[in-house]
Amino acid sequence: MDYNFHTHTVRSNHATGKDEEYIIRAVENGIKYMGFSDHIPIVFPNGKESHFRVPTSIAADYCRDIKLLGEKYKDKINIIVGFEAEYYAEYFETQLKNAISYGGEYLILGQHYSFPENMGAKPSTAPSNSEDELKSYVDVVISAMKTGAFTYVAHPDIFNFTGDRQAYAKQMRRLCAASRELDVPLEINFLGIRDNRAYPHLPFWEIAGKEKSPVTFGFDAHDPHNAYDGSSLDVAKKMVKKYGLNYIGRPKIIFIKDLKKG
Numbered sequence: 001m002d003y004n005f006h007t008h009t010v011r012s013n014h015a016t017g018k019d020e021e022y023i024i025r026a027v028e029n030g031i032k033y034m035g036f037s038d039h040i041p042i043v044f045p046n047g048k049e050s051h052f053r054v055p056t057s058i059a060a061d062y063c064r065d066i067k068l069l070g071e072k073y074k075d076k077i078n079i080i081v082g083f084e085a086e087y088y089a090e091y092f093e094t095q096l097k098n099a100i101s102y103g104g105e106y107l108i109l110g111q112h113y114s115f116p117e118n119m120g121a122k123p124s125t126a127p128s129n130s131e132d133e134l135k136s137y138v139d140v141v142i143s144a145m146k147t148g149a150f151t152y153v154a155h156p157d158i159f160n161f162t163g164d165r166q167a168y169a170k171q172m173r174r175l176c177a178a179s180r181e182l183d184v185p186l187e188i189n190f191l192g193i194r195d196n197r198a199y200p201h202l203p204f205w206e207i208a209g210k211e212k213s214p215v216t217f218g219f220d221a222h223d224p225h226n227a228y229d230g231s232s233l234d235v236a237k238k239m240v241k242k243y244g245l246n247y248i249g250r251p252k253i254i255f256i257k258d259l260k261k262g
Ligand SMILES: [Zn+2]
Pocket: 084, 110, 112, 154, 155
């Protein structure tokens, strides 16, 4: 594995270490293509900002800082900078425009909530046995994929469904089929593996295998050490084999400034 496009920084208040330490760790372990994807800023209509995302005031600095490091290390590694973003239909156009104006080059989808948290959404990681909530999550992920703006879907299996297995399979088949049809890869998330989270959720990947969805890997580094995560890589490779996943390797980056209006 010589790529990783899922990297956070201290700016969103829950990662540690210097940007450069992430790069050094990646270079030392043979990563040739690296993307920083810190959480995209959001300003809610009441003027409040998200606390776990990059503050608006430093978003342009974030992109500039990473690009400077990219320049410094360009003989060793190819570095791009972008954001991990939720898709909230009502904010999306503005967010996309902002992301480009900050200097962001690409987006990955991380649907940590199905709708904006200022409207009382609960996190996708909170256990839920409601098929309606699961369906809302799947609907919003599919809408996001349809925008054509997202390079891939991070932790597509983040929704923590505790209800009926058949209902889960029915909804997730829709998500996985859309991924295949729209050619938007699904990420096996290594933070989930190393933290023993509820994702990767194996029944999801069984479905993804049957649906032949394109699959890629992401370290989701929140500290320099995990800018390369070899032990989770072994686990993910076994999943690919076990479920016959359509592993595509390095995803094709969608550069957001090149997106056609429409
Ligand atoms: Zn995430």
